[in-house]
Amino acid sequence: MRLIRVCLFVLLAVEVLLAFYENRLKDHYVIIPHVLQGLKALTKCSVLPPGSAVSVLKSIFQDIHVQSLMLAERSCVYNILISLMESKEEELKGLGADFIFGFVQSVDGERDPRNLLLAFQVARNIIQRGYDLGKFVEELFEVMSCYFPIDFSPPPSDPRGITQEELVLSLRAVLTGTSQFAEFLLPLIIEKLDSDIQSAKVDSLQTLAACGLTYSHKELAEFLPGLWSSIRREVSQTASERVESAGLSALSALVSCLSRSVLNSDSEDVLQVFLSLVLKDCQHHLCEPDLKLVWPSAKLLQAAAGASYRASLIVSAAIIPALLEQYNNRTQCAHRRTLLEVLQGFVQPTALSRPADGEDSVLVAFQQSLCGVVFSALTESSAGLQVTATRVLSALGQQPGLMAQTDVEKAVDHLSRLILEEDDPKLSSAVVECSGSLAHLHPKAFISRLIPRLKEEILSGQSDAAVRQRCVTALASVSSLASVVQESTPVLLQVLASAHTGSCGFSVEEVAAVCISLQKIAEHARDSEEIGRFFHDIIIPHLLGLCLQAALQTRDAGHSSPLTDEAVLSAIVPVMSTACAALRSESASRMAAQAVSLFLDGDVSFLPENAFPSKIQLLQSRAESGGLSQLVCLLMACVCSLPRSVEIPEIDRLLLQLEDLSCTCTHLFSFTSAAKCFAGLVNKRPAGEALDAVLERVMKRISVELENTSSGQRTQAFTLLLWVSKALLLRYHPLSTALTDQLFALLSDPTLGSQAADGFGVLMSDCLDVLNRGCHADVRIMYRQRFFAENSTKLVQGFNSAEQEKKSCYLKALSHIVSNLPRQVQLTELPALLPLLLEALSCADQAVQLSTLSCLQPVLLEPPEALRNQLEALFSRLLALTTSPAMKVRIASLQCVHALSRLPEHTVLPFRARVLKALAVPLDDKKRLVRKEAVAARAEWFLLGSPGGR
């Protein structure tokens, strides 16, 4: 009861207040601002009595002249309109055309961009919510269109942040909102297209394109010839890509609007009429002997054809035969290439012109001759022409019905020939790409023709390394379907096997390249369970078997196989981890069980060619150095990338063994891999007592080893510490702080300091083979920022209190941390760190210099205020580094000097002469890459402060 009474009371109060304010509008002008403020507040009230909206508006429109009010009061009026339109739409519509008239009158002459945005919003509401414009259509259009095209440059220190873009878009929404404006807008657009100002042209064309969405052919019909000739002129004469692309999309919008229109039985087909106009004006340019205006015309035709299926039918029927004939008549490769490139644009359907289900591709009629032209181009001697031909071929292959079975086979033969014979890098990458896209649709032809031929070539042992490399890349690129993978991967495995036996003389680099190809194929396992299963059943056991064989053979016979090389093993790791990461539940568990039993118990039963000794111990560091223990990286690849839900059997025994191996092994690759594997497992282990026990044990062991300064195994302990810290840091484990503090303490260690500093690079960057999101590791977002926020003060304090010769380790650690932070964070943190970074630039360590430069360079593009006071120090350090002995440092410092030229002129002009003199030296650098940067930087500095420069 009380609530209702309160409401009634409010209602009454509102009514009284409204009446009071409406009366005060007639009062002295001094109080009008306050009255409007009051009304604005009242109209926001949800319980306006019925009829009040009309009376408020009537009194505003009658009693005040809006444009003679001040800025803030005008804004009040628009806000009142906006809130009344939200709450009292029905009442306002009842006002009919009076409302439109009132609005037009109050807006007429508005100049402030803030108020214009509000006014445009009111107008957009009027149009979109179906207010009756009555006889004021033209008035409303006039009052809005006088701002078109908008030319607004915000004041330099614009606090409101209104952009030209915002104004343009909201005005465009008003102008193109209703087809009632068409008869006024279209002539205006044609007129504005004549303007000399580029942004006006672009705006007009984009507005026209927006019209295409709301208009029908009736509104457009009368203006089509005028619009077409303007668009054609703009596209063919402009030098600006923006105008060109705006023109093309406007044309495309017009055509798709015409294609949508419903025809009367007696009217002619407007689309047909318009397109014949376009064809008449453009077609002959395609046939002129010097092919001068080919591109503008071709782009126009392609834009028209791409607008709808029907349009592409009409255009293709006229253009394709002409192009094909031209192609056959020309003999110069350059001309043929141009024609083929034009053809490519017509062959590739756009999203709008794609045939619907049941419709044939528009090119079916020309299928034969198109294939003929492409095949003939593939046999030409010009690489450019061949590249274009491969693109057309993939476009043809993508569309059903355009290539018969025999054509596909012919295409595959051409592609295999090109892979084997052509050594132009651009061409071979185009061929590989084309094979990839065709193999996805026509796997059979590739299985029966391409793969056997490449296999023969790779394994013949006679071809040179470059050809074999191309074959391997091609095999990887065609293998996207399970059926192809089952044929292609055995070939690659065979390569690895023969590299192991040493029969074909494969180098280590080649073997690593084969592994990279295998990894590319493994990536498809994510999308296809069948490929994943194939990798699980065949590829991974084979790879494990081969590596094990190679390791055993090296141990027993002393014969060294490429498969024991660390580079090759590191390349095999991503193959296995990519495949394992894609395994689904059941096969994933099986994989875990198999890998663990192999490495813990020497169970070789799932490996092929079971000829291994029964008792092999892979995780024993003492037994044999290096040879077998380095295979632990394969264990990491298998078990650390499985989904988190998979339970690893015997995990405690496994962790203990890994801990032992990583602490006692003397072989760098082995103990690092063991530490990574340990970390990968710890990262995924659910929190709880079991995990705590493991961590407690390992932390104790690490501390003991590290404290014993005479111990020979401090590096091992440090490596384990580093990786476990990373594993815990990523998942925000509470113990991670204790571990990273230990790392900070090691920075002042006499032997491990430098390694510890580099360790921060490992900590902050993404690791490729373990502990990343691809491996399903537990990685929290923004862990870097958090780490930085918690630890930056420790680092600065450590730096300040460290002895002089230890300082460089702190600087190195800092530059590793900062350079891995996202740019936004760098910018905000830089002022505090700038003195330290400048210090780092004069530090003798090249790695520190390089990483500091690389984190400074992006910051210099948008320099913070703090930098301005440090320019003197910055310049002298950067210029000194341009003659550093390390090439990368020279390049990076020159890039920084280049970036500095973009600072406000008055701040850097005093340094101009000095910089120009200093940059004359690297112009004569012995390395070309350095000279290139020096030339670029010096050119910019010459332009600085010079007339016509900047």
Add this chain to the structure above:
Amino acid sequence: MNSHQQANRFTQRELQVIMSGGTRLENANPLIFQRSGDRLLTATDEDEDAADPIDDREIFDLIRSINDPEHPLSLEELNVVEQMRVNVNDEESTVSVEFTPTIPHCSMATLIGLSLKVKLLRSLPDRFKIDVHITPGTHASEDAVNKQLADKERVAAALENSQLLEVVNQCLSTRTM
């Protein structure tokens, strides 16, 4: 003194040419040539110890992106400069560049030559002797232009004229499109 006056005359004439050329295009519809791609990186480029001598392609890369004074195109796209018309000898520190105006009466020839010369002066070490001239037989007043470009003092004096320097700088600034 005498040479300085001469230099000033050259500047005045140049300016007239620029003013008259600015109002209308002499060759409104030139043939456009394809841009060559970026130089491919080789293993020696990355090798710290190997020295890379300055070669023809490197000089060509310096000048190919210079803007034409009257078209929104680069000298390479207009075929005004070609790699085969660039000769460099790193050991003897000499560079010779021939350029081909698009039409035989091109009034912009001197300006293009000047831009080429300035670009090379700014981009090459001091030790180089830089020779920029018109491809023989491609321009009506070939000798006069060549003479102007070969005269060090005239070039230096021309660059002291701020209006001329402005046009040259515009040709040399990197395009933003």
